[in-house]
Amino acid sequence: MTAESDKARRRVEWLAQAGILTEALPYMRRYNDQTLVVKYGGHAMGDSRLARLFARDIVLLKQVGVDPIVVHGGGPQIGEMLKRIEKESVFVDGLRVTDQETVDIVEMVLAGSINKQIVGSLQAEGGRAIGLCGKDGGLIKARKLTRTTKDPESNIEKVLDLGFVGEPYECDTTILDVLRRSDFIPVIAPIGLGDDGETYNINADTAAGAIAGAAGAKRLLLLTDVAGVLDKNGDLITDLTVSEAAKLQEQGVISGGMIPKIQTCVDAINDGAEGAVILDGRHQHQILLELFTEHGTGTLIRPD
Numbered sequence: 001m002t003a004e005s006d007k008a009r010r011r012v013e014w015l016a017q018a019g020i021l022t023e024a025l026p027y028m029r030r031y032n033d034q035t036l037v038v039k040y041g042g043h044a045m046g047d048s049r050l051a052r053l054f055a056r057d058i059v060l061l062k063q064v065g066v067d068p069i070v071v072h073g074g075g076p077q078i079g080e081m082l083k084r085i086e087k088e089s090v091f092v093d094g095l096r097v098t099d100q101e102t103v104d105i106v107e108m109v110l111a112g113s114i115n116k117q118i119v120g121s122l123q124a125e126g127g128r129a130i131g132l133c134g135k136d137g138g139l140i141k142a143r144k145l146t147r148t149t150k151d152p153e154s155n156i157e158k159v160l161d162l163g164f165v166g167e168p169y170e171c172d173t174t175i176l177d178v179l180r181r182s183d184f185i186p187v188i189a190p191i192g193l194g195d196d197g198e199t200y201n202i203n204a205d206t207a208a209g210a211i212a213g214a215a216g217a218k219r220l221l222l223l224t225d226v227a228g229v230l231d232k233n234g235d236l237i238t239d240l241t242v243s244e245a246a247k248l249q250e251q252g253v254i255s256g257g258m259i260p261k262i263q264t265c266v267d268a269i270n271d272g273a274e275g276a277v278i279l280d281g282r283h284q285h286q287i288l289l290e291l292f293t294e295h296g297t298g299t300l301i302r303p304d
């Protein structure tokens, strides 16, 4: 390649990059000063290169005037820790049955190591981050979650005891309002505080939804380890209404960890969120592509 043609090729590339930036401008305006709650799942954090890129994208959001709040999970990491003490994990509808010993480990893993790891990554990428859990500043008040199941033979309802699994019932967002006006990015572990001082293990999707609702977030983004919601053939569904989502759940197409995710999106929409998106955290820059380009990348869940 001659020096002249190399120069011409680079000019075309620069112009393409400038095109991408100018295309992003109206979207940046749209989200300027808006709160976005990003749920960062335990599966999505597995890859250290992606974790760095995730942190960079969040720092970029804050830098361009968006107000990102990170709520994180850590299910696989809790599972690893429980395995070390030879304790089996039991799940009901994607929720970990949590006894006293388990809740202590959950708090240690989520509010301790994972929370600080994410704060560290954000700081390393040039942002300022502060780690919190739902206990801090009354962020997530929770009560025991009750679940019932119907015995298929007798049709009798019975109550399932999930232990210290909590459901949020009130979120005091004062601390988030303070941070919103600063350059700090809040990073929240999904641990709730009960009325009598009990510690509750809250599914991270549920916690993210509760915070999104209370903070009046413009968007709730749930990052996970699949392309989005998949249909019965395993193909990506790009757009889903609330009632279509309920139908897929009834049909058993949505199962396991996807159940609390969908429920969270539906609740957030019912609380007034414009939409919620389930995104693939296994690929880089999914958040930026979702927010700042015309075409989304995952499954958008919207009102009927």
Ligand SMILES: Nc1ncnc2c1ncn2[C@@H]1O[C@H](COP(=O)(O)OP(=O)(O)O)[C@@H](O)[C@H]1O
Binding pocket: 041, 042, 043, 044, 073, 075, 076, 094, 223, 224, 225, 226, 228, 229, 230, 231, 253, 254, 255, 256, 257, 258, 259
């Ligand atoms: N219809 C569906 N579409 C996509 N994923 C589904 C579906 N039904 C069940 N799942 C499961 O839900 C998982 C995502 O939930 P979860 O494991 O809790 O992720 P995370 O740790 O990111 O919160 C997927 O890996 C997949 O196994």
Ligand SMILES: CC(=O)N[C@@H](CCC(=O)OP(=O)(O)O)C(=O)O
Binding pocket: 040, 041, 042, 043, 072, 073, 074, 075, 076, 078, 094, 095, 096, 106, 165, 166, 190, 201, 202, 203, 204, 205, 257
């Ligand atoms: C009650 C309940 O199931 N809590 C979850 C909290 C962590 C979580 O939700 O992490 P992911 O988002 O990575 O799955 C758990 O114990 O695994």
